[in-house]
Every structure is written in C-alpha cells, then in structure tokens.
Amino acid sequence: MYGSSIGNCFRITTWGESHGPALGVVLDGVPAGLSLTEADFVPYMQRRKPGQSRFTTARAESDTVEILSGVFEGKTTGTPLSLLIRNQDHHSADYSNIADTFRPGHADLNFTAKYGFRDYRGGGRSSGRETSARVAAGAVAEKILREVGIAVSAYTLAIGPYRLNPSELHLEQTYDNALYMPNQDIALKASAFLEECMKTGDSAGGIIECRVDGLPAGIGDPVFEKLDANLGKALFSIGAVKGVEIGDGFSAACVNGSENNDPYIISDGHVTKSSNHSGGITGGMSDGSPLILRAAIKPTPSISMEQDTVTKDKAPHKLQIKGRHDPVIVPRAVVVVEAMTAITVLDAYLGNMSSRMDHLTAFQEHLKHTSF
C-alpha cells in the first residue's frame, strides 16, 4: 500500500531515510503561477534545523531545499514540485550497537515485524528527519494560503509540566526563545526543567498549539473528509503525537451543552460567534472563527539512561543509547505541526472550489477571459 502520500487536491509524497543520501518530497496539485524560489524555504527549515539551541541534537545539517522541478522563471508551472534535502552529517556507525536490539519507545520491533528487517541507521524512515520534507511542503502550502488571506501559526503550549493557560499566551514572544513558547518567563522555567532532564540523561514531552486565521466558513466536508478528521490524521501522522484536540478538546467532554455551545452574534454586519469552544470547526466544516488545535508530544524515546529491552533473537538486553538526541523534540516539531496544518487546510480549501453550481458558472465565465 502507498503510505507516504497525503492530500487529495494538493498532495504531497515524501521519501527518504535519516542516513540515506537525501530526503525529499513531491508536491502535486500546486496551482500554477505562484512565485517560488529556494529562499522561500529558509525561514521554515531554520525553525526545524538541528543544532539551533542546546536542546537539539548537534547533528549539523544545512537543510537547504533544492527545487528539482515544477518552477520555471521563478513561478510554479502547475506540474509536480520536486524538493530535495541532502543528508550531510550522518554518523551511521553510532547506530551499529542497536542493529539487533529493539529500542523502547521506538518503532524498531514494529518495523521488523512488518518488513522482516529494518534500516536501523538513525531510525531509517521513522526518523524525525523525515519531517524536514513536510516542512518544505508546508512552506509552499503556507505561501499559497497567504495569497488568499489565510495565516497559520504554531507555538509551544507546554513543555513537560510547564503549560501556558490562555491568559499567559503572548504570541509576539514566540520567537524570542529557543522553545518557541509565547511567554518568555515560563519559557525560562521550562528551559531550566529541560536542563535537569539532560543532566539525568532523561527526556521530556509537551504540547503544541496551532491556529489558523482568515479561513472562511464552510471549508471542509460533512462526513469522512471532515476538516477536523483530516487535521487529526495530519497531526497523528507526526511521529511522537499521542493526542490531538480541536478547540476545547477533552475539556468539552466534562461541561454542559449550555456552556459548550458558541452563541452566534452579529458583529460589524457579519455573523460571528461570541466564544470559540468549537475551535473553529463544527460538523467537519470551518465556522469562520479561528481554527485552534493541539497536539500532545511524547517525551523523546532516545534517552541515555539504561533501559531494559530484548534483542531480535529474544534475549534480554540492557540498552544504553549513544548518539546525538534531542532531550525534547517539541520546539523543532512546532513548525512540523504548522506545516501539516497548512497542507491540510489548503487541500480542503481547494476541494471547496467545486462544491456549488454557482462556483462552476463563475469559473466558466472566468475561463472565457483567459482563453485563446
């Protein structure tokens, strides 16, 4: 089965392993005429790049995106964009000691059960490095969305036990710290907590929140292609995600309907909601309020503390993982959550273009002005 593609109208296909020569992504369904150069990828790749702070692996990767196809004279042509990211600093030797052992919290056993063997170098296809291709694709999706007035932004909501409550969110501070946490004070405390984790050879998790502004109402579909269903899939497709919430999420399960329903009001002549418990989606379609979603990230499974495990020959084994690992992957995953959200929202937006007969007749009119 094909498992490395996602999306219907806007579809991305990623490929590549942590320690192969390169990783990449093919984007199909990119509308023609978008200005795009390799510089557009830099700020996004920068946010995911290793080595940016003391909380990320020291692996040195330039993470430059090369455009191999789909752009002509600075504009997308409408044909597939092929993006390539070379692997440079892969120390495969570091992994030889885990070739025959199943690392706890990793997919080693599952890979071996499914495929009969596995590329054990750096996690192979399961490596977080695969997400660099998603970030490159997300940069394109975000650029297209901005052209129609839609903005996507993600940030760290929690690191371990340090979680921001809504009144503590100061989005303008997001890029002021290496944790991408929109609150300098709490980011400082979370950093201290991470330092402690590192000292003991342990790791931490956290929560990422993402919001989408400017999305018109009615985007998404009422049944299986619900916008929230596809966002759920997109976020759970990120390796370490163990939970996803839309709007109030699990809290909504404990309150009454009278409290959870968002009343509609008129504001500035437009219909809007006076609260946003829904997180901007009801019945699978956007409701005109900002989209709010959260992903729970488990602690990095690679820890340097000794762990109990077994070998592939079913012998008990005391494992001590060497190599370079992030004590927390949350900060680097922020842009991945943003990318997957943008990809999903764009796909739904494009899918809406053929939802109504009056859209078709307007398109037919529009075509007449562009034909020969």
Next chain:
Amino acid sequence: MYGSSIGNCFRITTWGESHGPALGVVLDGVPAGLSLTEADFVPYMQRRKPGQSRFTTARAESDTVEILSGVFEGKTTGTPLSLLIRNQDHHSADYSNIADTFRPGHADLNFTAKYGFRDYRGGGRSSGRETSARVAAGAVAEKILREVGIAVSAYTLAIGPYRLNPSELHLEQTYDNALYMPNQDIALKASAFLEECMKTGDSAGGIIECRVDGLPAGIGDPVFEKLDANLGKALFSIGAVKGVEIGDGFSAACVNGSENNDPYIISDGHVTKSSNHSGGITGGMSDGSPLILRAAIKPTPSISMEQDTVTKDKAPHKLQIKGRHDPVIVPRAVVVVEAMTAITVLDAYLGNMSSRMDHLTAFQEHLKHTSF
C-alpha cells in the same frame, strides 16, 4: 470532492440524510466467502438504536439492515455490499422553526456557507443518524477481524465529570447499564447526573474508550498512513468528537521519557512489553500490545434552554429548540467508535498483506492450490 468514503483496501461509502427515505452504505473490498446474513447486524444496530433508554431520543426506528447486493447463498461474493436502512419515524415538521436559523453547536451556518443552502430537517447529512450506516459497516469489519483473531470493544469511560480510572474498569459490566459504562456503581451516579441535566433542559458529554486485542505487531504504515493517523481521522470523523488520544495521550506530554518508554521483555517465549503507555502503537505501526484509544465527545448541542443566535438574514434571534434529542449521545456513540476502529484496523490489516516479498511468494504458492 468525494467526502463520504473512507478506507483504501476496505472502503466504505455512506449516503443519506436524517429525514430522507433511507440511509445506506456501500462496502467495497469485502473479501469473498464470509458468511453474512441480515441477522449479523442486529446486535450492533441495537446498541445505536434510539429509544433504548430514557437518555435517548424517542424517535422510533427499527434500524433493520437490508442487504441489497454482494451476498449470494449466504456468503459475501467479493463484490460491493450495499446495505440499506430505511427512515421510518421522521417528524420533519418539528424542524421548520429552525430552517432559517443557525443552531449553536451545529453545522447549520457552515453547511449554508459551503453549499448555499441546506436540508434543515433533522440536521440533514450532519445528523447523528448518518452513523447508523457506519455501524452496519462496522459489523462486517468486526466479523472479518474475528476470523483472523482480532477483537474490538468500546465502552463509556466518562459521562460529564464521572470518569472511570483504570482500576475502576470492569469490562464485564459494560452491558449491564444503559450507559455502556463498565462499572455499575459509577454508572448509577452518572445516570443521576444526566437526570439533572434533563430537568434543566441541558446536555452532557463524555469520553469513549476502545481497545483492540489480538492485533499482531507491524500493522500500519510508518508515515502518513500510520495506524494512529487513520484511527485519529476515523474517530474525528464522528460528529461530536473534539479530542482523540492513543495510549497515555495528553498525559504522555507531562512525563519523562524514562517513565513513558515501555520496556520489552520475554514472556512465554514471545517478545512483549511490560507496560503499555504507547497504547499499542509506535511509529504508526502496532506493537503487539492491545490498542487503546479514546475519543472526547462534546455535550449534545441540541438543548431546550433558550439560546442566543442569528437568522440567515443576520437578525439576532432567541432560539428554543424543539424536537426529540438525546441529553447525552455518548452511550449511542460507543458502537460508532467501535465500528470506525474496526473499519480502520481491518483496512490496515489488508494493506499489510502485500508488504513483503515472502508474503507474495507464499500467496503465489497458495494460489496454485486454488486454480483450475
């Protein structure tokens, strides 16, 4: 775009509105040779049927499943199963007062924004009644899974503030109460709480947990078709779901890696894990432990208390919803969660059949014994 289908190898397509003549589902990719009669659907449909307790709408529907195609002499033929469920007791007149108004917590505005107008009778396509088709499909998926030793079971974990902790789970009590809550004592308290909600015209939400036993390791895919990604999509595709967790879910975000990693051990000559924080999935593939997932269900949006809203002509409106509504949909959604889980797991299981060259050569051998 097509939004009413889900699945790759095993694909279902639902259709129908709350107040049309019927609803149904087409199942494609059903393996040939499965014994199947209309009686197989009864226990599943019974669990979702309205009118089973004082907590469910009084709408009277027999919810009988008719097999229109795909079965010959009591066995599936391998061609599409078409299942039909007639609507019998639809009081469309009840809804005329909401034709021009957007009900808070419902998709009315979103539908109108997307399609230009909407079938307002009983929620139309957005009605919970659509899930009856999913339950019918789930009955088939569960029957196939049982043939290969895989069992799926869901139950109510929480109603409003009443949540079972792991030590309070007594799965054998699940069917002893109308809430499908595997703890008689707490179910009693939750029932009393719901009675209070009903008195005030309010509603409640809750949490449903689902587990899958007998799933071999290695089912699912490492990137976008991750088993948890597809489960996330499947559960979020159920109307009222606002959050989904796998294993420890959001709790995993707060603990350290040394606590969250599940050690591998040898037990009875097989590799297993001594804990199951992962909920049976790591890296998108099953790990041989039971699958554990949870869905947060928001409180029923239809409440009889007066609510602020607006009309489609942008006039403020005080809305009092009439008609018959469940004060809580959690109990009836239990079998829907189970169905969507079964459909997703089966799809992943079938997808695995072509994952290895030795599977192909074994199949080629097997074919020789069945050819002419």
Next chain:
Amino acid sequence: MYGSSIGNCFRITTWGESHGPALGVVLDGVPAGLSLTEADFVPYMQRRKPGQSRFTTARAESDTVEILSGVFEGKTTGTPLSLLIRNQDHHSADYSNIADTFRPGHADLNFTAKYGFRDYRGGGRSSGRETSARVAAGAVAEKILREVGIAVSAYTLAIGPYRLNPSELHLEQTYDNALYMPNQDIALKASAFLEECMKTGDSAGGIIECRVDGLPAGIGDPVFEKLDANLGKALFSIGAVKGVEIGDGFSAACVNGSENNDPYIISDGHVTKSSNHSGGITGGMSDGSPLILRAAIKPTPSISMEQDTVTKDKAPHKLQIKGRHDPVIVPRAVVVVEAMTAITVLDAYLGNMSSRMDHLTAFQEHLKHTSF
C-alpha cells in the same frame, strides 16, 4: 481493493447484481444547487432499457431511478446522491444450467478463480445490467456539463461489417432507428444483417463513437491523469469493449507527421485547428476542438449455438445457452459510452478549477459575495 468507484472530484460508486433485489450508484462530489428530479433520468434510462426493439432481450424492466438522498426541494444539496434501480423481471431459474459451467466469452472462470465461487445468476456483478447505474450517473454528469456549455453525444458507428465513413454521418438521424446509427439507409442494412445473425443463433459486435462539443482547451492533466487516459479507462471499464481510439486512433500510426499534425489557424479572432486528427486531445489536455473517441464492442458472448467448454470440475461439456440475450449489445451500449465519457469529462473539468493561482484569487473574491 475497492473496484467499484471511479473519478476523483466527481466520484461514482456502483453496486448490485443482475438478479439481486436492486442496483444502484452513489455519486459524491455533485455540486450543490443543480435542479434534479427523477424525470431527468427517464430519457437516458430509456435508451439503455431492454425490450426496446427486436434486437434486445425481452427482459421487462421499468428501469425507474429512485433518488434516495442528496436532493432537497428539487435541488442537489452537495451531499451524496444515492440512486436506486430495482430489478423486477429476473428469471433466475434460466441460469441454473450454467452454474457449474464456464461460458465462453464470459467472466465465469475468472470470477471463480478470483473469488472462489460466483453468483451465476445472469452474470451477477459482470452483467451488462450493472451499466444501468452508470447511465443514471451519466445523466447527472451531462446535466451539470450542459450548465457550463458542454454537450456529449454518442451513436453507433458500425454494426458488424457495416461501418459509416465520415461522409455518411448524419447525426440528426441517430434516434430515427433502433440501432442509434446516424444513417437510416445503412441502419436498414445493418438490421437485416442482425436478423440473419439471430436466425443462426449467433451474435454481432460493432463500434460506438462519442463526441464532446464545447469543451474549453486545457482540461485534463499532462501525465497519468491525462484526459485521454481517463477516457480510455472509462470506456475499457464497459464490459465488452476491446479497443478504444481517440481521434484518428490506429490510423494515425500509418501516416506521416506532416499529415497527422493539425495546423493552428485564426478563425473569428480565436485560435482553432484547421483539422482534427487529434480528436481534440493532445498531451493529455483538451485542445478546444471537439473530442472524438471510439470504442470497439465485441459480439455478445451469449449465443444459442452449441459451444465447447468445460465444467468447474474440469469435465468437457457441450454448452447451449438458454435465457434471453441481445444478439448485439451495441445499441444499448451507446448511452453507456456517452455516460462514461460525460462522467470523465466532468471530473477533469472540476479538477481544473484549482490549477492556477488566478483561479484561486478569483474564487476567494467570489466567496466574499456569498458569505455571511
């Protein structure tokens, strides 16, 4: 695998067997706001209905299409259309003598090899009766296409050895004879030829041609989703089709490039071609000229002459097929070719709506006028 669906943006899923209670089709991706009633299907179903002439089976079917979902107050809602066609006059007993025998020219052996057994009544899922669901879907596709100025029309080009050359085509005569052959004189000769076939218990084949007028240039895709590739698939998915041509087809293989290339000229201020050897498609995309395609239909395999075959227990068998069969299926397949062409062209048309950034920005503008 799911094999009963076709299309991306506009997707149909058919179900049903020749001798089950009913057949049907679910259409997903139907734009909202199209006027549609059951009467819209009548002229299309009439053209495929059995018993219309002495060249078609005497099976009496009203072939009435019931709309089970997706229409509200006379307009499509944008949610799945479910269409049902009941089977009425099925004489299953007629087929008991072929239950254990593989009929030459039929899929009996193939079905049994694939699924282990088969529904032998009337060909089961392989029956031409499955195409009634396609015709119903085609009626919807053609109605949508007409709203944007695109017309699809098919006719019989050849019956056995009687083939019309381009100068003999008089499209206005298509409906003047039971063969749907746009030339009364040759239709008369072809009818006499068919009478001879019937006398000897034999059958005949033929060729169907289809044209699409009003299609703008640029519809389709340059690589695998080429418009001609999807038309090829759509036509080969009709049971008896053994060959498909676009434009000059196989003749193009014998001529030189200087003869086959269509020169561009200016006519009435528009770019057009002075010839149409391409049949309206080059490089997978429409070129603004009428689409021309042809399907070769093999002779009906069910003949009453004695044939050599074997039983499923591998015993030689002299087979004489009873039951009611068309001596030629070409006339009834004309509307099926037209339907599959319309479905494919509409799907490609909708897919084009998101192909350019200026389409997106025009859509964004258009949305603003329809929002709340």
Next chain:
Amino acid sequence: MYGSSIGNCFRITTWGESHGPALGVVLDGVPAGLSLTEADFVPYMQRRKPGQSRFTTARAESDTVEILSGVFEGKTTGTPLSLLIRNQDHHSADYSNIADTFRPGHADLNFTAKYGFRDYRGGGRSSGRETSARVAAGAVAEKILREVGIAVSAYTLAIGPYRLNPSELHLEQTYDNALYMPNQDIALKASAFLEECMKTGDSAGGIIECRVDGLPAGIGDPVFEKLDANLGKALFSIGAVKGVEIGDGFSAACVNGSENNDPYIISDGHVTKSSNHSGGITGGMSDGSPLILRAAIKPTPSISMEQDTVTKDKAPHKLQIKGRHDPVIVPRAVVVVEAMTAITVLDAYLGNMSSRMDHLTAFQEHLKHTSF
C-alpha cells in the same frame, strides 16, 4: 489535482521536466526484501536511451538511475524508493524560437490554456523524457513480477505501413535490430522507409504490442478497476498513444460471437482456452491465457518541414522546428509500454491478495511464523 501518480497498491509518482536539473520517480508500496541495485536499471534504461541508432535524437544522456531511498544493504526496505535521473545534455537555447508559438501536434496551446504559461524548453513536463522515470519504475515492477513467475515483453508490431502479421512474429529477433521489431527482414524494409522520412524532414508512427505470460486467472476487478481498464489508462497515459486494443481489439467488432468466443478445453489437467481472441482478459479479469495488448503511436509531431501555426498573440506564423528529434518514437517507446504494463499488472496482482477470506486466513497463519 494530483496527476502525476498512478496505481493503488503499487503507486508511482513521477516528476521533472525535459530541461530541469533532473527527473525522477517515487515508488510506494514496493514489497520489502527485493534485491535491488542500480545495475538492475541499466538494461531497461538502455532500451529507451537517446542516441542508440540513427533513428533517435542525438541528445547524449547517460540515463543512470540513482537510488536515493528505500534500499538498505541491497534489499528494498518496504519504504518509498526514490529514483533520480539527471539531465545532462539539454540545449535549451534550441527552443527559444518556439517560446511564443504553438507547435502543431504538441501540447503547447493546451498547457498555456490550463496553466497560463508554460515551460517551453524541450516540451517541459510533456516531453517524452518524462517516460525515463516510468521505465525505471517498470524495471522494479518487472523484477517483482518475475519473482512470482510473471513475464512482460513488448516489441514493435508496425512502423508506418510495415505491420507484422501473427505468422511473421519471431520474438527471438526483437533485439536484433534498432527498431525492436521481431522480424529482421521487415525491420530492414521499415528502416529504409524511415530513411526516406528523414530525408524529407517528415516523421512516422507505428504500433507496439505487449504480452504478459504466466499471469494466473482472476487478476483484476469486475467493474471500474478492470485489468483492461487500467491497462488502457496506463497506455493512453503515454504521450503519443492514440489507440489501445486488447486481444483482437477493433477486429472483434466485425466478427460473429461464434467466431470470437474462445472455447475452454482441458490440457494437461488444467483448464485452458483453445484460442485467445480475448487477449487474456474477460470481464476485467485475467483468464489464464497470455495477455495481449497493442498501442497505436502517432508520428512524431516535431518535423523539420515548414508548418502553419499561430503565436500566443494570435498571429499566423510559419514554423520550422529546429533542435534534435526522433523521426519515429516507436522503438524507444517499446520499453515504456512494457513498463506501464508491468506497473499495472503488478498493482492488480497485489490488489488480489485480499480478495478472499481463505487468503486472509492463510496470511494469518503465515504471519505467525514470522512474528516475535
């Protein structure tokens, strides 16, 4: 829409333009454990490579395939194979004179109509060079098929008016001439004919035939995913194909059923057919006989004779195409037809693995022997 992918269980996605830095293909659904090195691609790429004879463009391309992912220690891992082919000898300057002109027989106008502009260098995405990626993918598909006993082979059946009849087919001579025509004598005459074409600056077309041996009966699907429907799509997706036939193809339209039906007989204890008019497929599924299919290839549209056309500003223009072009593309397209056939047959074969409950239970047994 995504248009550069094909296949369900085995899916390929191509990307790249004629004059970009590289072309490539991502293969998803490749079973794990297949031995694969870059040497496996050489014989296939060699057959499509330019510059092999005086009938092919002088463009010098090494057409080396680089494996960027999906192989570890010489075996496929089950994760996506990414294959890269660099462009080396692209003389983009040659094309500047056609930037503003629509070449007859090419997709220039269609591209511009669809996307608003086009990469005019060497045909961009519409270039025949795109097929090099397909050939690389086909090499993998053929290797997998051989492991289960299935062989695919294509050859030139006709060049212009020189067409081999069945008695003239000597498959062992296929590789003895630059035309891949399995008859040395007629290949000589066809070569002389091509020399004449070249002298006048004209071009020729032809017909390619492909056969598949060893395919068991029952592969394919009865409705839209018919094996012949997908083969039709696959072949029509090759740029210059204007017609496709299965078995007797268009000839079947002229004969009677008694002649066209293939009788079943017993041979060596197995059921087989005494003739193969069907070309190995009936009702969308293989019948155990060799698959026979044919594609009609139009003459190369790039000719050096002067042609009438228009500019994109709607001015009449006399066009003389420069640059390097094949006078006939048939010989180089032979391996492309073979590749697309192999890809399609493999996809159908894998799809069959989950068609029966007894396949599932056999797989479940097989899994037990490979688990931990």
